[in-house]
Amino acid sequence: MGSNIQEDPYTLPDATAPSLVLTHPTEDEKRRTWTLNHREWGGALSLEDYLKREPYLTTIPLTRDGGMTHWVLTDSSWPAESGENRPILASCESISKRILVASPGDTAVRDGVGHGVGSVFTYPEHRGNRYAGRMLNELGTALRTWQCEKKGSADVVCSALWSDIGKTYYAKKGWAVFPSLHIEFPVPANQTQGSVEIGKGKGKVSPITYENLGQLCETDEKLVREQVLRKARETNRTCVAFAPDHDTMRWHLYRDDFIASILFKSSPGPTSVPSSIKGVIAGTQEGRRVWAVWSRNYYGGSGKPTDNVEKNTLYILRLVIESEASEGEKPSEDVVEGFTAVLRTALHEAAIWNLGKVDLWNPSPLVKTLIERSGVQHRPVERDVDSIPSMMWYGDEKISEIEWVANEKYCWC
Ligand SMILES: CC(C)(COP(=O)(O)OP(=O)(O)OC[C@H]1O[C@@H](n2cnc3c(N)ncnc32)[C@H](O)[C@@H]1OP(=O)(O)O)[C@@H](O)C(=O)NCCC(=O)NCCS
Numbered sequence: 328m329g330s331n332i333q334e335d336p337y338t339l340p341d342a343t344a345p346s347l348v349l350t351h352p353t354e355d356e357k358r359r360t361w362t363l364n365h366r367e368w369g370g371a372l373s374l375e376d377y378l379k380r381e382p383y384l385t386t387i388p389l390t391r392d393g394g395m396t397h398w399v400l401t402d403s404s405w406p407a408e409s410g411e412n413r414p415i416l417a418s419c420e421s422i423s424k425r426i427l428v429a430s431p432g433d434t435a436v437r438d439g440v441g442h443g444v445g446s447v448f449t450y451p452e453h454r455g456n457r458y459a460g461r462m463l464n465e466l467g468t469a470l471r472t473w474q475c476e477k478k479g480s481a482d483v484v485c486s487a488l489w490s491d492i493g494k495t496y497y498a499k500k501g502w503a504v505f506p507s508l509h510i511e512f513p514v515p516a517n518q519t520q521g522s523v524e525i526g527k528g529k530g531k532v533s534p535i536t537y538e539n540l541g542q543l544c545e546t547d548e549k550l551v552r553e554q555v556l557r558k559a560r561e562t563n564r565t566c567v568a569f570a571p572d573h574d575t576m577r578w579h580l581y582r583d584d585f586i587a588s589i590l591f592k593s594s595p596g597p598t599s600v601p602s603s604i605k606g607v608i609a610g611t612q613e614g615r616r617v618w619a620v621w622s623r624n625y626y627g628g629s630g631k632p633t634d635n636v637e638k639n640t641l642y643i644l645r646l647v648i649e650s651e652a653s654e655g656e657k658p659s660e661d662v663v664e665g666f667t668a669v670l671r672t673a674l675h676e677a678a679i680w681n682l683g684k685v686d687l688w689n690p691s692p693l694v695k696t697l698i699e700r701s702g703v704q705h706r707p708v709e710r711d712v713d714s715i716p717s718m719m720w721y722g723d724e725k726i727s728e729i730e731w732v733a734n735e736k737y738c739w740c
Pocket residue numbers: 367417446447448449450453454455456457458459460461489490491492493496
């Protein structure tokens with residue numbers, strides 16, 4: 328006779344159960360998670376291509392060599408011998424980034440580490456059980472010391488995320504909301520024709536490519552360091568910025584190249600795929616140049632870049648006005664011309680690449696003036712739901728006392 332003894336069926340634990348742990352997924356679990364969250368974050372990529380992109384993103388500057396960490400919330404009391412897969416109750420990723428900080432009395436900027444958090448996800452069948460909440464509580468604490476020995480013993484000063492579910496969910500868990508304004512520039516219908524001159528001289532711009540990007544990032548980081556220090560003095564608040572460094576920019580650009588090379592494989596691209604122009608610089612005199620670095624974003628799962636042109640966006644990752652500190656309220660004519668040339672080139676590139684708009688995040692007062700002076704059509708957009716920059720602060724200050732300098736798209740992940 329066979330045994331009548333039946334194992335207790337496994338029931339999902341309460342979100343407060345002490346047996347729940349924050350740990351790392353196996354390769355198999357990562358794949359399962361990506362398969363489920365492709366609908367959220369696959370953009371225009373097919374599932375097959377998304378399953379290639381996600382592992383690729385662990386091999387590029389910033390995220391390779393352990394720069395990126397995958398996290399899951401699971402149940403340590405799950406009986407391993409059951410033969411089933413352990414439950415993945417919630418999942419997310421973090422990326423370790425360099426941070427620049429200065430407090431009001433400081434004479435030099437401190438280097439720190441900040442973790443960008445992304446892809447917060449609960450498998451559909453587990454939603455509404457507070458698992459994501461539990462994971463985030465554990466994560467907020469874990470990141471405080473995560474990999475701090477790795478980046479030259481710098482302290483972890485913050486973690487940040489870009490909420491796609493509004494302004495309250497993460498704020499309640501300690502990630503405070505920061506400004507989420509952008510200026511949207513619609514791409515005019517005839518924009519692909521003429522008007523942009525790549526070259527040297529007045530009104531002309533020169534391309535930013537992988538050749539000159541590193542040097543420009545170095546210059547930019549120096550400017551941001553000065554800005555952080557200056558702002559701390561002026562506002563009497565602790566100021567923080569993500570370093571706009573070469574790895575950070577290349578992370579965006581490699582990701583962009585990967586997507587575009589798939590999307591334009593069957594639909595012909597303009598000149599070369601991937602695009603070799605990553606942005607443009609106006610002006611040749613050091614200290615008076617204006618430049619922007621950008622990336623493309625395609626929506627809709629059809630795999631065709633032409634399907635969602637209105638939504639497809641060219642994001643200005645970073646806009647640099649080298650003379651910003653000395654421009655004051657009324658920018659000089661060369662800066663207005665430089666900015667306008669950069670913006671018009673961005674619109675031109677957007678049109679070529681089937682992108683219906685150009686977005687620029689959180690422009691400074693000077694940049695707002697430059698936008699007005701450019702005469703280019705635009706509208707301000709206050710985002711209430713998507714990509715809300717949110718920060719948890721690990722220093723002694725209250726988060727409400729923190730000023731986020733250069734809160735632009737390059738910080739996002
Ligand atoms: C958002 C998500 C991670 C929440 O997971 P969960 O385990 O069900 O979350 P919890 O049970 O901890 O919390 C549920 C709360 O999330 C809120 N929530 C869930 N989806 C939301 C949405 N799209 N917009 C606003 N709030 C949302 C619920 O209203 C509930 O709010 P309450 O705490 O005031 O009751 C899950 O719904 C998900 O994976 N969604 C798809 C991916 C996504 O949007 N991720 C967030 C990216 S920033």
